[in-house]
Structure formats: C-alpha cells, structure tokens
C-alpha cells in the first residue's frame with residue numbers, strides 16, 4: 245500500500261482498522277489537558293479499563309470472605325493462576341500444560357536456569373546476545389559464579405558485525421556450532437529490547453538443540469508482540485513479563501513456558517515449594533513433594549492474586565481479539581510509522597536513522613545523531629510518551645491494541661516541529 249503523510253490519510257487508515265475502537269478500552273495519560281500519544285507499550289502497557297473490576301473483585305472477596313476466599317471466592321484464589329494458562333498458551337504457541345504464571349521475570353529466569361543450566365566440566369558455556377538487557381546479564385553472570393565459572397570462561401556473546409546494528413542469524417548459528425560440545429545453554433532475548441530485532445527463534449533453537457544444548461528465551465519484548473510457536477519450535481523453556489505489551493500493570497506476574505517433554509522428568513533439578521505439589525494432596529501437609537504434572541510444578545508460593553488478576557483481565561482482551569489480528573495491524577502501523585519517520589527525515593535536515601532491522605515487531609528504535617536528549621524532552625513535553633535509551637536512542641512502539649494511525653501521524657508532526665524548534 246502506498247502511504248500518504250496527511251491527517252486525512254491517517255484517519256482513513258483508522259476507519260479501515262477493525263481494532264480501532266479498542267483504544268476506548270484503555271486509560272491514556274493526559275498531557276497538557278489532552279490524551280497523550282502513547283508509544284511506550286514496550287516498557288509499560290496501558291491499563292485496560294476492565295482491569296480495575298478484576299482487582300476490585302479480589303478486594304471485595306477478601307473483604308467479605310477473608311480466608312474463605314481461597315476456596316469460596318467466585319474465582320477462588322488457590323487455583324486463580326490456572327485460569328491464565330489456556331489463553332496465555334495461545335499467545336506464545338504452547339500447550340496449556342506447558343504454561344504457568346508466577347513470580348517476576350528475572351526470578352523466573354533464575355528458577356529456570358536451576359533446571360536447564362546444569363554445567364559439567366565439558367559442557368558449561370552459555371551463549372547470549374551482546375549487550376543483552378542488563379538484568380539478563382546480571383542473571384547469567386551470577387548463575388555462572390554460583391556454578392564456579394567466570395564470565396570470561398563461560399559466557400559467549402554473539403556480536404553484531406562491525407558497522408551493523410543488528411544480529412545475523414547465521415552468526416548466531418555459527419557461534420553455536422563453534423562452541424559445539426561445550427555449549428550447555430543458549431539464552432537470548434527473543435525480541436531485543438534496544439533495537440527491536442526479532443531473532444529467528446526457530447532456527448536458533450534448532451541449531452542449539454543440534455549440538456546438544458538447552459535453549460531458552462527471554463520473551464519480555466516478544467509476548468503479545470509477535471507470534472510464536474514455542475512448542476513446535478522445540479524450545480526448552482522461556483519466560484516473559486506481563487507489564488509490557490500484555491498490559492498487566494507495573495512489575496506484574498511473569499509467564500513461563502516449560503516444554504512438555506521436560507514435565508514429569510525426575511532427573512531435572514528444580515527449586516520447589518508447596519504450590520508445585522499436587523493439588524489433590526497439597527493440604528495433607530505431607531513431607532513428600534509430588535509434582536503437579538504441568539508447568540505449575542515450578543510454582544513455589546500461593547499465587548499473588550492481586551497481581552495475577554490484572555493479567556487475567558488483559559488476557560481476556562487479547563484472546564477476544566486474537567494474535568492474528570494484532571499482528572496484522574502491527575505490521576501495517578509499524579510500516580506507517582517507518583514511512584512517517586522517513587517523510588520527516590526528508591522534510592527537515594535531521595539526522596536520525598532507524599536501527600531496527602526488517603525482522604521486527606511493534607518497536608522502531610531511532611538513533612539520533614543530532615538533537616538527542618533535548619528532542620526526546622520536547623516530544624515528552626508535547627504529549628508524546630516514548631522512551632529514551634542511552635546513549636542516544638528513542639524507542640517508538642505503537643501497540644496495535646490502542647495506538648491509532650492518527651497518533652502516528654501526529655507524532656511525525658510533533659517530531660518535525662521539535663527538530664525545527666531545536667535547530668532554529
């Protein structure tokens with residue numbers, strides 16, 4: 245489709261957009277008395293209007309039932325998290341028994357490494373992407389130290405090529421083959437937080453498995469953003485947070501995927517707690533741990549219901565729409581965003597470049613050579629909410645459920661005004 249950089253054209257795209265009305269289901273921050281243009285769903289998704297009801301229900305049950313709420317609330321708390329597995333499995337391409345919701349992302353990655361990183365003298369190396377999200381770096385470094393290795397010995401980072409802003413799949417695969425029999429684990433962010441690149445998870449997983457390594461993915465920026473088939477790709481494990489594209493609220497519960505083939509395998513080590521033991525016998529308070537037969541075996545504690553409830557609300561919305569429609573809109577709105585940025589670049593003597601490669605989801609990362617931080621500040625002051633990543637990147641992510649083409653057009657106009665304002 246040939247795009248035009250006019251308000252009328254953007255409004256026409258909105259008219260054709262079957263997801264357009266979903267923006268009314270979200271709360272938007274107001275800046276200067278006006279609804280903001282929210283392009284930051286890759287960091288914190290907006291609050292769906294129906295979420296409060298889900299949380300209020302829990303508060304009400306707590307008030308009126310107190311401890312009885314565990315078993316007699318309308319949605320009893322003791323198995324509240326089970327309601328999330330089916331809708332969530334659809335989003336990440338898993339079987340229902342392979343998915344669970346618990347803890348938070350970094351915690352879950354640590355717990356999953358307990359199960360899937362069991363180094364030996366011969367096979368102990370981990371492959372990750374260079375400049376992974378810092379929490380992932382700290383997690384990997386501390387796991388290595390815990391097992392008696394050092395980063396220098398055991399952490400292999402796949403680099404981008406000189407002068408390029410993205411990773412090449414062939415370089416990841418070549419590194420996997422090079423490390424070969426020494427490779428214990430591949431653990432990469434499925435969508436990179438900085439440049440927005442979508443890794444070829446299927447091919448990289450295949451390569452990792454072919455040399456005998458475990459393969460896991462940090463899907464913080466992937467869940468609710470791209471379509472995945474974790475089960476069919478034979479991924480061993482994955483974890484993601486729910487507060488970005490999945491709109492479940494700040495610091496909220498994380499999702500995990502554990503491949504069915506690893507469930508009920510007594511040889512896989514695991515840190516355990518009472519919510520991982522069989523429901524049927526849990527309250528007999530026996531000393532023996534009898535694992536749940538699904539991914540819930542990794543649960544430690546009784547679910548933080550107030551944090552899981554918003555995730556359920558959000559999943560209900562996601563499933564009502566379906567990932568297929570979300571991805572179709574995402575492709576179009578990101579292409580439109582790219583077009584609008586290119587138009588701005590033509591109209592004013594700016595100097596920025598989009599560093600996100602073609603394999604992308606909802607986010608475009610824009611490297612600013614010129615104005616940098618003042619331009620970002622200008623955008624924020626003028627009602628565009630996006631984010632800044634050191635040293636000089638703004639990340640722009642029009643989440644398909646609540647961003648409109650008009651938002652993208654207006655962003656382009658404000659960006660242009662900002663550049664003119666700062667260079668005049």
Ligand SMILES: Cc1ncc(COP(=O)(O)O)c(C=O)c1O
Nearest residue numbers: 348349350377379433437464485
């Ligand atoms: C790729 C990635 N990994 C890890 C994290 C850390 O998540 P959390 O603070 O929820 O553990 C984030 C975002 O905060 C992230 O984007």
Ligand SMILES: Nc1ccccc1C(=O)C[C@H](N)C(=O)O
Nearest residue numbers: 286287288377437438464465495
């Ligand atoms: N949870 C947060 C709390 C405070 C500040 C940022 C975050 C983020 O989530 C950052 C996000 N992971 C990112 O890709 O930038």
